[in-house]
Amino acid sequence: MWLEGFLRTQLRGLLTKESYVALENKIPLLESRFKDIDEFGLYLHIPFCRQICPYCPYNKEIYHPEVAERYTSAVKKEMDIYSELIGNRPVTSFYIGGGTPTTMLYSGLDEILEHVFEAFNMQCDIHLESHPNDLTLDSLNAISSLGVEHLSIGVEALQDHHLKALRRPYSVEQVMTAVGQAAGNGFKCVNADFIFALPGQTCREVAQAGHTLVEMGIDQIAAYPLFRFPYTKLGRSTKETNHNVSNIFKRRKMLGILERIFYDAGFERTSVWAFTKPGIPKYCSVTVPLYVGLGASGGSYLKDVFYLNTFNVQEYIKALENGRMPIALSLDLSENMQMAGWLYWRIYETRFRRSDFQERFGKEFDRVYGRYIKLFSLLGFLKKDDGDEIFLSDNGTYWLHVLQDLFSIEYISQLWGTSKQEPWPEKVVL
Ligand SMILES: C[S@@+](CC[C@H](N)C(=O)[O-])C[C@H]1O[C@@H](n2cnc3c(N)ncnc32)[C@H](O)[C@@H]1O
Ligand code: SF4
Numbered sequence: 001m002w003l004e005g006f007l008r009t010q011l012r013g014l015l016t017k018e019s020y021v022a023l024e025n026k027i028p029l030l031e032s033r034f035k036d037i038d039e040f041g042l043y044l045h046i047p048f049c050r051q052i053c054p055y056c057p058y059n060k061e062i063y064h065p066e067v068a069e070r071y072t073s074a075v076k077k078e079m080d081i082y083s084e085l086i087g088n089r090p091v092t093s094f095y096i097g098g099g100t101p102t103t104m105l106y107s108g109l110d111e112i113l114e115h116v117f118e119a120f121n122m123q124c125d126i127h128l129e130s131h132p133n134d135l136t137l138d139s140l141n142a143i144s145s146l147g148v149e150h151l152s153i154g155v156e157a158l159q160d161h162h163l164k165a166l167r168r169p170y171s172v173e174q175v176m177t178a179v180g181q182a183a184g185n186g187f188k189c190v191n192a193d194f195i196f197a198l199p200g201q202t203c204r205e206v207a208q209a210g211h212t213l214v215e216m217g218i219d220q221i222a223a224y225p226l227f228r229f230p231y232t233k234l235g236r237s238t239k240e241t242n243h244n245v246s247n248i249f250k251r252r253k254m255l256g257i258l259e260r261i262f263y264d265a266g267f268e269r270t271s272v273w274a275f276t277k278p279g280i281p282k283y284c285s286v287t288v289p290l291y292v293g294l295g296a297s298g299g300s301y302l303k304d305v306f307y308l309n310t311f312n313v314q315e316y317i318k319a320l321e322n323g324r325m326p327i328a329l330s331l332d333l334s335e336n337m338q339m340a341g342w343l344y345w346r347i348y349e350t351r352f353r354r355s356d357f358q359e360r361f362g363k364e365f366d367r368v369y370g371r372y373i374k375l376f377s378l379l380g381f382l383k384k385d386d387g388d389e390i391f392l393s394d395n396g397t398y399w400l401h402v403l404q405d406l407f408s409i410e411y412i413s414q415l416w417g418t419s420k421q422e423p424w425p426e427k428v429v430l
Contacts, residue, residue, distance in 0.1 A: 022429045023308070023329035023415065033302045034085045041093035041291030042120065044075065044112070045298045046101040047313055050133070053167055054233035055226060057416060059297035059311045060099040065107045071313065072108030074320040076115045078294050081325065083119035090123040093287040102134035105142055113146050125149040125188065127283060132170055135178040140185045150283050152191040153179055158209035162198050176216065183217040191220040191283035196258065197251045198226050206254045210261035220276040220283050221267065223258050225251040227409060231417035252398055259394055271349050272401045289342070297419065304338065306331045312423035328424050335361070339368060347400050350392045
């Protein structure tokens with residue numbers, strides 16, 4: 001553990017030149033932060049689920065229709081505040097995540113979507129996360145009629161005993177029916193989320209599930225290894241950690257099995273964990289670098305600041321009912337932090353252009369990160385470098401992500417773990 005902490009501090013110092021990073025309970029002056037931004041992404045968090053899965057790190061609570069109704073009004077109020085700030089500038093990416101957004105399909109989602117189109121200059125499609133149990137033929141039609149064109153489904157596993165161990169309330173047969181119906185419903189992209197490296201899972205089972213996934217007729221597969229977040233039920237009940245060496249090699253082996261199956265079936269890698277059919281627009285969270293997060297636990301990233309709403313649904317609603325912003329924590333970002341954040345997300349996408357970096361920061365990419373790119377090349381982490389665009393190899397993608405996890409799992413655990421316990425934390429030190 002101390003070695004992980006040491007590595008984290010050293011690497012962070014190297015990349016961001018910061019030895020101390022803390023989010024504080026300050027609301028940034030938003031008017032000035034919104035200036036000089038041409039386009040925005042929107043993220044909306046729906047923090048309700050019909051059951052709580054033991055491995056899940058996201059902000060959620062059990063769905064109650066009367067809370068969803070008050071939540072709908074609060075989200076509309078929050079949108080009105082941002083509508084004033086953004087004006088007519090285009091919103092070019094919109095993602096509704098959770099929790100389980102489909103819990104609100106008949107209790108406010110339509111009202112929220114109507115309001116989004118009134119409040120903002122929407123120039124993009126709608127991406128929505130869903131739970132398999134919410135996907136009947138009727139509800140799929142209701143989802144389509146809301147204008148949703150990109151749908152993700154939490155399949156999670158394709159063996160009944162693993163679904164049971166994950167406490168998922170459906171069988172393989174039921175989830176396959178739901179996915180099959182979704183795939184035939186005319187969406188531009190249907191994505192299935194799948195989790196591997198489950199306790200006791202064999203390589204054979206992973207291969208079997210991989211073949212089933214490609215036979216389902218979906219456009220994209222997001223295959224994540226099981227992450228153990230210390231503040232979840234799973235994290236508390238297990239001694240294994242994400243950085244356990246045998247875990248890291250087991251994940252690489254299983255991901256290699258899935259890569260082969262997905263490539264053979266014609267899928268292409270579109271992010272660390274996602275594989276998409278060619279010619280299909282990739283299903284992913286907000287696709288533009290700067291975005292506003294709405295809802296309880298919504299996070300916003302503007303050029304030089306990151307801020308986070310309260311995670312507590314009642315406090316979120318109360319704040320907006322009283323005309324206050326629901327922002328709980330914020331962090332001013334130095335230029336080095338912004339550049340490191342930029343690189344972090346581009347590595348996640350497995351490819352990036354030097355010219356995009358130059359355009360955003362007015363600096364030559366190689367002057368800032370050239371020596372790391374040389375090192376990546378020597379380690380076999382690059383597939384192609386055409387002088388502008390850099391493509392990571394499968395090995396590079398995996399091992400760089402192991403390094404990224406050293407930060408993300410720990411930071412998410414600190415930030416989300418604390419925010420879940422305290423609605424308005426004084427400070428969270430990362
Ligand atoms: C918000 S949920 C998806 C929608 C819906 N709530 C559901 O569960 O079907 C997002 C996805 O994140 C993934 N996920 C959640 N916790 C995870 C963990 N500990 N490790 C790996 N993936 C995880 C799962 O694949 C899950 O489907
Ligand atoms: S995995 Fe999905 S259904 Fe389960 S608790 Fe997380 S968000 Fe809710």
